[in-house]
Amino acid sequence: MSLYRAFDLRIHSEILLPELIPLENADQEADVKIVRSTVDFPDLEPTSIHRRGIMAQSAEDVNGAIYLRWEGVAGYKAVNGDTLYIEPYTDDAELLSLFTVSEALGCILLQRGLLLLHASSVQVGSVAYSFLGEPGAGKSTTATAFVKHGSHLLSDDLTAICFDDNNRPFVLPAYPQLKIWENTVNGLNFDKSELTPVAEGINKFSLRPGVNFPAEPIPLAKIFLLHDRPELPATQKFSPVEAPIELVRHFPLSARLLRGKVHQRHFQQSSWCATHAQIWNKRRPAGFAALEKWVSEQHSA
């Protein structure tokens, strides 16, 4: 049993989770437990979530338990926002960890009432910026360029946001890992000796900015909706009133989970984000030099 920190939670896990920050005192009480177990799955539905070419299947039962199953990797059952059961189908520890700390842990975060976005986030000065966009729009690349420029990484791919009593949004620091394509490594002139290949045969590298990883939730100041559409202005303020509809498109789990009260909460929380943070439509800068120039402007602004 190991104890880790991620998303401002203490996580006790029966499987190794090398992406997460290990905590010394394993006797501390955990917020979330990850438990090896067989899982009795209900009928599962297909989703649009893919990881390593495998499509996730998902379901929810009447008690609010969320099921997630990746063929050949693992099946999960998230209960009550505090227990994640995992039924592994492989012995590949790295693969199990990768799938556990993404959407599966996301199911727990959803049950804990957090706003989830398919986004990468960084801390710039004392505030957080989140980057959203279709796959390939440049979320991780943009976050990487910010980190290269001295920002702290907060999350890659899955961003969880909590709210204070005044409904102000805060990004929870996830864990210190950023996965980037080889062309990003080259384009931003990273030293490959500081990076780890993600897995054999995959053209991705893992950047682990272990020092200065923030411990506390960071106030969200800007959301950038990255796109690659030449017909739109390079930078355009997004109408805050439409934010709740737009942010639903960036929900990272099965869209079927956004029903009733959960959909209502997502709408309400998105609208709070629009009240307290700026939302921009941002065409991704053409080329790495333009990206670094924009990042540099954002730091001096």
Place this chain on the structure above:
Amino acid sequence: MNELSGKEFKLSSAQVSSNVADEVVILNHDKGVYYGLGEVGATLWSALESGPKSFDELCAVVTAEYEVDRETCEADVAALLSELMHEKLVEADS
């Protein structure tokens, strides 16, 4: 006079809304359907957000903000309320 004039109106429990400046976006989370309201609709919606209102009170809110005669205003408010009730965003108590 119309059939709505003696009733009191309030926002339903099936909705949640985002209200910024002159625009409103509403979600009916029972149905999973979104709605947008224009300027006059937003005025009416803001009034209902502050609590239940009678038909006359709602008409008064609109005539106070827009140059419109009473008859046109009543017809417009009645039409809008009917639509909002049809979509289960607003409820009427008689």
